[in-house]
Amino acid sequence: MTTTTRLMFDQMQAEIQAIENDVALRAEINFVGRADALDRIEFHLLDRMDDDGNELVQRAQILRDQFAAIDEEIFRRVRAGIANGTLRGECLRQEFDHHVRKPVSSERGYDQLDVFVNGLLRLDTIPHETRTREPEMVFYQPTPARVILELTEMMLITRDDIFYDLGSGLGQVCILVHLLTGARTHGIEFEPAYCDYARHSAQRLNLSSVQFINVDARDAPYADGTVFFMYTPFKGAMLANVLKKIKDATRGRAVSVCAYGECIDQVANEPWLELAAQRRTDVDALAVFKRSGP
Numbered sequence: 001m002t003t004t005t006r007l008m009f010d011q012m013q014a015e016i017q018a019i020e021n022d023v024a025l026r027a028e029i030n031f032v033g034r035a036d037a038l039d040r041i042e043f044h045l046l047d048r049m050d051d052d053g054n055e056l057v058q059r060a061q062i063l064r065d066q067f068a069a070i071d072e073e074i075f076r077r078v079r080a081g082i083a084n085g086t087l088r089g090e091c092l093r094q095e096f097d098h099h100v101r102k103p104v105s106s107e108r109g110y111d112q113l114d115v116f117v118n119g120l121l122r123l124d125t126i127p128h129e130t131r132t133r134e135p136e137m138v139f140y141q142p143t144p145a146r147v148i149l150e151l152t153e154m155m156l157i158t159r160d161d162i163f164y165d166l167g168s169g170l171g172q173v174c175i176l177v178h179l180l181t182g183a184r185t186h187g188i189e190f191e192p193a194y195c196d197y198a199r200h201s202a203q204r205l206n207l208s209s210v211q212f213i214n215v216d217a218r219d220a221p222y223a224d225g226t227v228f229f230m231y232t233p234f235k236g237a238m239l240a241n242v243l244k245k246i247k248d249a250t251r252g253r254a255v256s257v258c259a260y261g262e263c264i265d266q267v268a269n270e271p272w273l274e275l276a277a278q279r280r281t282d283v284d285a286l287a288v289f290k291r292s293g294p
């Protein structure tokens with residue numbers, strides 16, 4: 001072993017030992033601490049160690065499995081509460097706060113609330129794309145969970161609404177919006193493998209008011225929609241086309257269009273919509289538009 005390798009080995013050993021000795025990480029309430037430790041185990045340790053037989057690798061894997069089992073028990077209980085109808089609205093919000101205490105957000109990208117929501121809603125295998133996207137279609141990327149919560153806190157969506165997520169991916173937005181507001185939700189998704197996954201995720205939680213339709217958003221039916229959400233699912237002419245469809249299908253009644261990400265600027269240029277609320281930081285923006293004209 002060279003001196004550098006020896007030094008690295010000693011550092012890793014010390015880090016693993018520190019995690020092993022930290023009893024607080026085994027307390028169920030410490031989801032955030034475990035998420036940090038799992039991140040360190042995965043990216044600082046296992047990714048840098050290449051020998052499968054190495055004793056350190058085995059210790060890191062044991063820690064990872066132990067922590068994952070503690071978290072899985074939390075997810076199992078929360079899923080059961082959702083499936084039997086007790087964890088909804090404020091109760092579910094408190095459950096999130098209980099495990100992922102505020103403030104977790106740096107208002108940038110993903111945080112530990114996403115780790116929690118992913119663990120809760122994830123199925124065993126993440127699907128791959130099976131259809132070729134057109135150039136204006138955007139690849140799958142989930143809306144950060146804190147943005148979904150923020151959307152449901154704006155008093156915009158009630159149980160009487162029909163909510164559409166345009167380009168619904170693996171279905172998290174529709175599932176969370178339904179659970180937190182009671183609204184019926186419809187996900188519109190071009191990729192059949194994502195749509196199947198989202199359906200299974202909702203079925204596992206007994207959510208019959210959450211539906212996913214495998215269709216190109218240009219061909220989807222929107223006539224019953226009252227709130228439309230989009231995390232930049234497509235751009236340019238395709239986005240203009242879908243916005244016109246929504247406008248025509250809902251003519252003469254109030255609707256909200258909520259946009260997250262870079263599609264905001266194009267939505268803002270639609271003459272039939274006016275800005276009702278907006279939150280914008282250097283890297284992150286969420287805007288709500290309401291119908292202003294016919």
Ligand SMILES: C[S@@+](CC[C@H](N)C(=O)[O-])C[C@H]1O[C@@H](n2cnc3c(N)ncnc32)[C@H](O)[C@@H]1O
Binds near residue numbers: 136141142172
């Ligand atoms: C940025 S992701 C957003 C995913 C989801 N709304 C979320 O926030 O978790 C964009 C999604 O739009 C889908 N998509 C792209 N073009 C589409 C189209 N024309 N019709 C329906 N879905 C489309 C992609 O397959 C992808 O899943």
